[in-house]
Amino acid sequence: MTATLGEPTPPPPTDLLGRELLFVTGKGGVGKTTVTAALAQLASQQGRRVLACDIDASGGLGSMFEAGPTGFTPTPVAPGISVMSMDTEASLREYLKLHLRIPLAGRIGPLAKAFDFVATAAPGVREILTVGKLCWEVKEGHFDLVVVDAPASGHVVSQLGAPQAINDLVKVGQIRTQTDWMLEILSDPGRTGVVAVTTPEEMPVSETIELTERIAEQTSAALAAVVVNRVLPELFTTREEEVFERLRTPELCGSIGEVVGGDVAPVLEAARLAVNMRRARAVHLRHLQERLDPRIAVLLVPYIFTRVGGLRSTRQVATSLGDELGL
Amino acid sequence: MITRPPEARSPSLDQLLASKEIAITCGPGGVGKTTIAAAAAAMAACHHGGRVLVLTIDPARRLADALGLKGIGNTEHRIPAEMFTDAGVTPRGELWAAMLDTRASWDALIERHAPDRRTKEQILANPLYQNLAGRFVQSHDYIAAERLFEIHATGNYDLIVVDTPPNRHALDFLDAPKRMAEFFSSRLLRWLIVPYRSRLVNLASRPFYQVADRVLGTQFLADIAEFFILFQSMHEGFVERADSVVRLLADRRTTFIVVSTLESSPLEEAELFADELVRRRLNLGAIVLNRTLPEYLRDNRARVVAQALGERADQIAEGLPTDPAITAPLLREVAESFFNFSLVARREAEQRDELASSPDVVTSAPVFADDISNLAGLLTIGETIWG
Numbered sequence: 001m002t003a004t005l006g007e008p009t010p011p012p013p014t015d016l017l018g019r020e021l022l023f024v025t026g027k028g029g030v031g032k033t034t035v036t037a038a039l040a041q042l043a044s045q046q047g048r049r050v051l052a053c054d055i056d057a058s059g060g061l062g063s064m065f066e067a068g069p070t071g072f073t074p075t076p077v078a079p080g081i082s083v084m085s086m087d088t089e090a091s092l093r094e095y096l097k098l099h100l101r102i103p104l105a106g107r108i109g110p111l112a113k114a115f116d117f118v119a120t121a122a123p124g125v126r127e128i129l130t131v132g133k134l135c136w137e138v139k140e141g142h143f144d145l146v147v148v149d150a151p152a153s154g155h156v157v158s159q160l161g162a163p164q165a166i167n168d169l170v171k172v173g174q175i176r177t178q179t180d181w182m183l184e185i186l187s188d189p190g191r192t193g194v195v196a197v198t199t200p201e202e203m204p205v206s207e208t209i210e211l212t213e214r215i216a217e218q219t220s221a222a223l224a225a226v227v228v229n230r231v232l233p234e235l236f237t238t239r240e241e242e243v244f245e246r247l248r249t250p251e252l253c254g255s256i257g258e259v260v261g262g263d264v265a266p267v268l269e270a271a272r273l274a275v276n277m278r279r280a281r282a283v284h285l286r287h288l289q290e291r292l293d294p295r296i297a298v299l300l301v302p303y304i305f306t307r308v309g310g311l312r313s314t315r316q317v318a319t320s321l322g323d324e325l326g327l
Numbered sequence: 328m329i330t331r332p333p334e335a336r337s338p339s340l341d342q343l344l345a346s347k348e349i350a351i352t353c354g355p356g357g358v359g360k361t362t363i364a365a366a367a368a369a370m371a372a373c374h375h376g377g378r379v380l381v382l383t384i385d386p387a388r389r390l391a392d393a394l395g396l397k398g399i400g401n402t403e404h405r406i407p408a409e410m411f412t413d414a415g416v417t418p419r420g421e422l423w424a425a426m427l428d429t430r431a432s433w434d435a436l437i438e439r440h441a442p443d444r445r446t447k448e449q450i451l452a453n454p455l456y457q458n459l460a461g462r463f464v465q466s467h468d469y470i471a472a473e474r475l476f477e478i479h480a481t482g483n484y485d486l487i488v489v490d491t492p493p494n495r496h497a498l499d500f501l502d503a504p505k506r507m508a509e510f511f512s513s514r515l516l517r518w519l520i521v522p523y524r525s526r527l528v529n530l531a532s533r534p535f536y537q538v539a540d541r542v543l544g545t546q547f548l549a550d551i552a553e554f555f556i557l558f559q560s561m562h563e564g565f566v567e568r569a570d571s572v573v574r575l576l577a578d579r580r581t582t583f584i585v586v587s588t589l590e591s592s593p594l595e596e597a598e599l600f601a602d603e604l605v606r607r608r609l610n611l612g613a614i615v616l617n618r619t620l621p622e623y624l625r626d627n628r629a630r631v632v633a634q635a636l637g638e639r640a641d642q643i644a645e646g647l648p649t650d651p652a653i654t655a656p657l658l659r660e661v662a663e664s665f666f667n668f669s670l671v672a673r674r675e676a677e678q679r680d681e682l683a684s685s686p687d688v689v690t691s692a693p694v695f696a697d698d699i700s701n702l703a704g705l706l707t708i709g710e711t712i713w714g
Contacts, residue, residue: 027357028356029356029690030357108539235661236624236660239653240656243650244657247647247649255646256636259643260632261635262628263628264632267629267632269621270623270669271665273694274623280697309591
């Protein structure tokens with residue numbers, strides 16, 4: 001992908017939630033789980049039945065809805081929203097039951113142990129069981145949208161590329177036949193999309209750019225949107241800044257101080273810091289926008305000063321995303 | 328909760344690193360581990376002297392530039408003394424840097440442990456190995472620890488500061504050597520490859536292979552088996568090595584520096600990690616809180632001033648020589664911004680107080696508006712966490 005600015009004629013980004021499978025990914029610590037929960041929340045507000053899937057099994061996704069621990073079986077956490085935690089072994093068990101009709105008692109024991117070792121060395125075994133389960137849920141249609149709190153950037157490429165990788169490695173066998181319908185779902189940009197979450201900081205942005213390139217090169221899936229989280233507010237324009245700088249001179253600082261009855265310098269200093277942080281981040285944001293295909297929707301979520309985590313954050317981020325999507 | 332003032336803490340990072348040969352920075356992703364590792368190493372090179380190495384995994388481009396790391400791979404290289412001179416300091420010692428190249432490190436490891444040339448080549452050509460070395464996420468963890476062991480064993484450095492790979496779980500790094508050893512010692516592994524060793528065993532007679540064959544296909548199973556058989560030949564060397572790596576991590580000369588920001592979710596993970604280090608009797612030496620907001624944001628007098636600034640913006644603007652139409656809304660904006668950041672600063676302070684009962688060095692680096700792009704910037708951060 002090259003830097004393209006050109007005349008952007010982006011498709012209306014509202015169809016983001018019209019897809020059936022969304023992989024939400026990004027560097028650790030950028031707010032991936034919050035965005036996943038917020039997208040689920042928004043889609044459910046649009047009347048869609050949503051399954052949100054936690055790949056990490058950290059339980060973080062459930063807590064974004066104030067729900068307790070979640071397991072492999074989808075648990076309703078809010079009207080129209082269910083949450084599940086991925087478990088590759090459970091996925092294997094389900095797969096064997098559904099497709100091979102293998103009676104499990106007595107045989108799954110050694111199989112499960114062996115699985116661990118095969119999966120440790122063999123590429124794509126865990127990944128295919130994860131992606132397979134997600135595609136299966138899409139295929140079965142119990143939900144209108146499956147939104148996935150996917151692993152950090154690099155790993156999601158392995159996951160999305162797993163069906164193809166398996167096709168390359170496994171020449172015969174039942175799995176091979178399964179990967180066809182998975183690829184069908186994954187490679188349809190109208191059905192499957194990747195949502196890259198980032199913050200306007202150097203590392204997350206460069207990782208996001210790299211991710212978008214790797215998704216294009218190594219997977220059949222398409223990037224649907226980029227969410228930029230924790231965008232700091234713009235405090236003032238250049239004209240206002242001139243005034244601001246004059247206020248910071250000792251003379252004016254002094255006259256304001258007399259009116260308010262205290263030292264105004266720290267308050268102005270705080271504003272300076274906020275502006276500098278905002279500016280430094282704006283550079284990264286611009287860099288990101290220049291490097292992205294202009295047809296990709298870039299959704300900005302403001303920094304939330306008040307509270308962090310839980311349903312309250314989910315709702316606030318959902319509202320911001322809804323505004324950005326014109327909902 | 329009993330809290331102690333930060334200045335009562337002892338020892339400092341300065342003192343800690345004076346007594347250690349290996350410092351491992353770890354913690355959640357996105358908190359600036361690499362920057363802290365590089366800053367600590369630069370400070371040690373400046374003030375302690377000797378040869379200090381920082382082993383990084385995947386530095387930001389600007390940081391790599393700051394260390395002159397562009398295009399540098401697995402081998403260590405010295406940061407030119409001029410870079411310090413440019414930053415206005417005369418270091419007592421030398422700063423070296425290296426970047427971890429997972430693939431090259433794995434190949435070197437195979438080279439070392441393979442019993443003969445043919446085995447080596449077969450392994451390097453096996454499609455599973457190529458995946459394991461190049462893409463397999465967890466292999467980063469093991470290879471970082473392994474590389475650390477190798478470099479330490481050369482006796483070339485007084486201090487090695489290691490940055491750990493970004494993980495979903497910081498603990499993966501600690502578990503990696505043990506997992507690697509278990510993987511190679513496993514009886515199951517041997518059981519798995521039995522049919523491929525002996526043609527006398529009828530594959531189809533075993534339910535497991537029946538299932539595996541139907542699911543995965545024969546060729547794939549054969550690839551797996553070949554890979555395992557080849558790796559078996561290196562079993563002893565690998566297990567021995569992994570054990571040595573584990574011992575090194577637990578050595579008294581090794582310390583762990585947990586890095587976090589004061590945001591609640593990274594901090595929660597960092598705390599869990601710190602607890603786990605203690606539980607495993609590893610040396611938790613310091614907690615570095617990165618990107619903390621300045622103290623004045625929590626100053627009550629400043630808050631009173633900000634309140635007045637917002638409420639009486641019009642009146643204040645009238646009394647100033649600047650355009651009141653611009654100044655009044657500007658003052659309200661400034662006041663609002665102060666309250667926003669003040670709230671975050673208070674939340675952070677509360678998080679920090681909750682950490683306060685921990686007996687380790689707890690030190691903070693302030694938030695910088697700009698990214699670190701040269702050695703001087705690195706040393707500025709270093710100064711804040713050193714003392």
